[in-house]
Amino acid sequence: MNTVKDLHFLSSPSVLQDEEHPLLVLLHGFGSDERDLMAIRPYIDPTWAVVTIRAPFAEGSGFRWYALRSLQSPDLEEMEQALNALKKWFSGLTVRFPHVPPHKVIVGGFSQGGVMALHLGLYQPLREIGGVSVLSGYLPDPPSPDTSWRRLPVFWGHGLSDQVLPYALAHKAHEILIRHNIEITFRSYAMGHEVIEEELHDLMQWLNDVVK
Template sequence: MSYLPCIEIEPEQPATSAVIWLHGLGASGHDFEPIVPELGLPESMAVRFVFPHAPQIPVTINGGMVMPAWYDILSMDIDRKIDQSQIMQSANAITALIEREIERGIDSQRILLAGFSQGGAVAYQTALSYDKPLAGLMALSTYLATHETLERSEANRQLPMIVDHGMYDPVVPEALGKHAVAVLQSWGYAPEYRTYPMEHQVCPQQIGDISRWLQKVLG
C-alpha cells in the first residue's frame, strides 16, 4: 500500500491517539507542524500528529500552475466549482491514513481529522462518510464542498465537530463556513461554530481553544 508522504510527530510515550491534519491550497504538511508545541497538550494524551502533503497538480484558478492541492478549483464564485473526482481521490487517500493508524493499534474512536481551507473540505468528506466512528472533526476556515453528493455514514452521526472561521476571511468568506454549519445542522449534526477576528489564518486565541477541545475529545 502506498500512502501520501507525511510529517509525523510522535509523543514521548507510545501513541494512543492520532490527529491527521490537512493543509490548505499551495501549502504543505509543514504548515501546521509548528502548532503542535503551541497546543501544550499533556504528555499523558500520547497524541501522534500526522501532517500529509497534498499531491502536486495544476490548479485552474491559479492559471493552471502546478502546486500542492487536494483537488482542482475551477472557479472562485460562491459555489466553488471543483473537481469532484479529485476530492474523492484525496478523501480515499486520507481514509488510507486512518486505516494505517488503526493497523498501528490506534482505535478509530481515538483518531481525529482536522483540515484547513481546501484540506477542511477533504476532511468533511472523509470523516462524514467513514464507516467506523472517529473521535472528532476540526473544520478550519473551510467549506462543505461535497454537500450535494456526500454519502453520510451512520457510524459518525454523533461525530463531535468544531467549525472555526475568521470574520474577515477574504479567501473563504465566512458565509461559506456558516453555510456548512447550516447544512450539517439540517442533517442532524451538532457542530460547534466559533469565529475569530482574523483573516484566512489561525490565531493564538484559536490555538488555545483547539487545545482545550482536543483535551476534551481525546483526553
C-alpha cells in the same frame, strides 16, 4: 490524469509512547504542504501524536487536494483520487499507531484540507475517525438531503474577516450541519484566512473533551 501514490506525511509522536494516546491528523490547504500545519504542534498537548499529510497533486511550489473550477465546483475526479489515497492511508493506521484507538483519532484541516476532513468524517465515514476539526473551511457542494451522515463531533473555527473564504460560507455550513444533527462547536475570530493562538487554544480544549 495524475496517478496518486502513497501519501507523504510527517509525524510527531506522543510523549506517552507505548501507552494509549490520541492522534490528530492534519490536512493542509491549497498550495501548501505537510510542513505548514506541523507549525501548530507546540499548541497541541504533548500526550497527542500529530501527523500532517501532503496532498497528492502538485500546485506551484506546494500541493493541492483537488483543482478548483470555481470555489463551489471542485474537480470531483481529483477529489475522489485524493479521498481514496487518504482512505488507504487510514487503513494502515493501526499498524502505524497501534496504541491509538479509533475513537481517539481526530482528522482536521485548514481551508481545502478542512473540506477533505469533512468528507472523510461525515460523508464517507471511516471507522478510524472519532471527530473532525475544520479551520477556515467550507462546504463546496453539500450532499443531498437523503445522504446518510455519520454524526461525529465537529469543531469549526473561522475568521470574521476571511477574504479567501468569506465568513458567510462558514455560517451557511454551520446551519447545514445543525440541520443534519451534527454536534458542532462553532467559533468565530477576529482574523482573516489564517490560524491564531486563540483558535488553537479553543481547538485543544475541544480535542481533549472529545477523546475523554
